[in-house]
Amino acid sequence: MPWEDYISDSLLGPASIFRPRVLPITDGEPRPTWSIIVPTFNSGRFLEQTLRSVLDQDSGIAQMQIEVVDDASTRDDPAEIVRRLGKGRVTFYRQPANVGHIRNFETCLNRARGHLVHLLHGDDFVSPGFYAALERGFNADQNVGAAFCRHAFVDSESRFRSSSALERVEAGCLENGLARLAEEQRITTPSIAVRRTVYEHLGAFDERLICSEDWEMWVRIAAQYEVWYEPRLLASYRMHEDSNTGRHRRLAQELEYSRQAIAIFRGYLPKQFRYAARRARNIYASVALTTAEEFWLRGDIEAMDAHLKCALRLSCSPRILMRFCRLFSKRRRTVSSK
Numbered sequence: 001m002p003w004e005d006y007i008s009d010s011l012l013g014p015a016s017i018f019r020p021r022v023l024p025i026t027d028g029e030p031r032p033t034w035s036i037i038v039p040t041f042n043s044g045r046f047l048e049q050t051l052r053s054v055l056d057q058d059s060g061i062a063q064m065q066i067e068v069v070d071d072a073s074t075r076d077d078p079a080e081i082v083r084r085l086g087k088g089r090v091t092f093y094r095q096p097a098n099v100g101h102i103r104n105f106e107t108c109l110n111r112a113r114g115h116l117v118h119l120l121h122g123d124d125f126v127s128p129g130f131y132a133a134l135e136r137g138f139n140a141d142q143n144v145g146a147a148f149c150r151h152a153f154v155d156s157e158s159r160f161r162s163s164s165a166l167e168r169v170e171a172g173c174l175e176n177g178l179a180r181l182a183e184e185q186r187i188t189t190p191s192i193a194v195r196r197t198v199y200e201h202l203g204a205f206d207e208r209l210i211c212s213e214d215w216e217m218w219v220r221i222a223a224q225y226e227v228w229y230e231p232r233l234l235a236s237y238r239m240h241e242d243s244n245t246g247r248h249r250r251l252a253q254e255l256e257y258s259r260q261a262i263a264i265f266r267g268y269l270p271k272q273f274r275y276a277a278r279r280a281r282n283i284y285a286s287v288a289l290t291t292a293e294e295f296w297l298r299g300d301i302e303a304m305d306a307h308l309k310c311a312l313r314l315s316c317s318p319r320i321l322m323r324f325c326r327l328f329s330k331r332r333r334t335v336s337s338k
Contacts, residue, residue, distance in 0.1 A: 019203030022109045022196070034131060035065040035114030035196070039104050040122030044076025046238065049158065051085050053125035057132075058089065064131075067091040068122070069108045072098040078122070102213060106204040109196075117196050123238045124190035125158075130234040134193050137171065137228030144173065145225025146218065148192035149234040156240040164188075167229050174229045178222040182269060182276035184283050185215040185258070191235035192218065198225060206264065211248050211257035219265040250303045252291070252310040258284050259314050285315035289323045296330055304331060 025031065036054050040047060047068070054066055066086070070078045072095045082092045093111060095104060108119055116138060120126065130149065137147035153161045164186065167174060174180060181187070202220055205213040221227065248254040259281070266277040292307035308331070311324060 016203070018207045019205070020106045020207070022106075022199040022204055024200050025113060025196075030062070032061070032065045032114045033063050033135065034059075034116050034118065034193075035067070035112035036118045036120055036131075037108040037112050038066075038068045038120050038122050039071065039101065039108050040068055040073060040078050041071040041098070041101065041104070042073045042075040043122035044073065044078055044081060046123040047076075047078055047081050048085055050120060050122050050125050051081070051090060053127070054120065055085070055089065057126070057128060057130065059131070061089070065091075065112065065114050067093060067111060069104060069111060070094045071101065071104040072096070102205050102207050102210070105213075109199050109204050112196060115196055116193050117199065118193040120190050123240070124188075125236050125238075126190060127234045127236070129232065133171070133230045133232060133234060134228070137230060138193075138195065140228070141173065141226060143226045144195075144228045145198040146192055146194045146221050147228035147230065148187050148218075149230035149232060151188050151191035151235040151237055152233055154236045154238050156238065158236070158238070161239065163233055164191075166231055169231060171230050172228065174222075174227045177227045178219070178269070179273045179276040181222045181227070182219045182262075182265060182273065183279045185212070187214070187218050188235070188237035189214050190237055194221065206261075208264070209257050209261055211254040212261035213257075215258070216261040216265055219261075220268070223265075223268050249291075250295075250300075250306075252288060252303075252306040255284055255288050255291075255307070255310045255314070259310070281315045282317055282320065285311045285317075285320045286323070288314060289320070289327060292327055293330075296327065296334065299334075301331065301335065 038050060058064055066089065068078055068082050068090060079092050079094065082090050095107065105119065109117065116135065133149060134147040138144050150164050150166060152163045155161055167186065198221055202224065206216050209216060262277050262280050266274065269277060288307045288311035292304045292311065295303035295307065308324060308327060311320060
């Protein structure tokens with residue numbers, strides 16, 4: 001029985017029906033090594049930097065497909081940016097109507113013709129050497145299904161804020177990759193590329209998840225394939241209020257989706273790796289409590305309450321309960337003093 005047929009989650013239902021197919025390419029036409037597909041929605045103010053970061057590494061039309069897939073933007077004109085900057089080198093596809101970012105990703109994957117697929121959100125960007133470095137990882141081992149690099153977090157003005165942890169000193173396959181990727185979201189979408197055949201095998205992003213759909217995908221891949229790591233800082237993830245995560249942060253929706261992602265991928269972790277799901281729940285419960293305190297300091301009790309509730313939905317470990325009680329006491333004193 002294929003593994004997709006018996007993977008399920010008692011809370012959320014069978015997994016396979018929520019993962020649209022990525023159809024194999026069978027037309028016999030020549031295919032490039034890379035497909036760099038840029039999903040956009042009202043991200044025009046960042047799109048030029050995104051495209052320039054790719055075009056600066058362009059190895060030619062025979063080697064790279066570069067395409068923008070727009071989810072019916074309403075606040076800007078990405079087609080004009082593509083015409084002006086791409087000068088015919090970048091193709092453009094616009095959804096007839098807004099379909100949401102998960103369905104837009106599905107379109108991106110099915111429009112990709114390259115053997116290696118890089119989904120580069122229209123507000124993120126890559127640094128020189130990204131494509132060459134990750135391609136070396138894929139060429140090093142045919143069992144590698146995905147390759148990722150260390151990434152930076154930048155703000156809306158492209159100012160560096162922080163960087164991801166160093167996973168290993170030298171480039172190579174990630175040791176104990178499945179457990180490590182299940183414990184915590186270590187990868188941002190601009191930092192990773194995936195073989196198209198992997199998407200064909202495993203399906204597209206899970207439609208149940210509005211946030212953390214990428215985390216679930218990377219764990220799904222690591223359950224079946226080797227994952228390569230490049231230690232150089234070659235991708236940048238932009239953090240701003242209009243991003244998907246930013247829109248869902250205040251009322252803890254992004255953490256609730258993280259909880260659901262853990263529930264989904266726990267079902268296909270081998271028993272010896274189930275501890276990783278428990279650790280993930282504790283890690284993100286701690287994140288919820290830290291964020292709850294941030295909102296308490298701002299005087300936003302509604303947002304604080306949302307994160308307190310989410311923390312307990314994620315974990316009721318003794319350490320989490322102790323922190324919860326301390327924060328709830330602060331909340332009670334604040335409310336009673338008003």
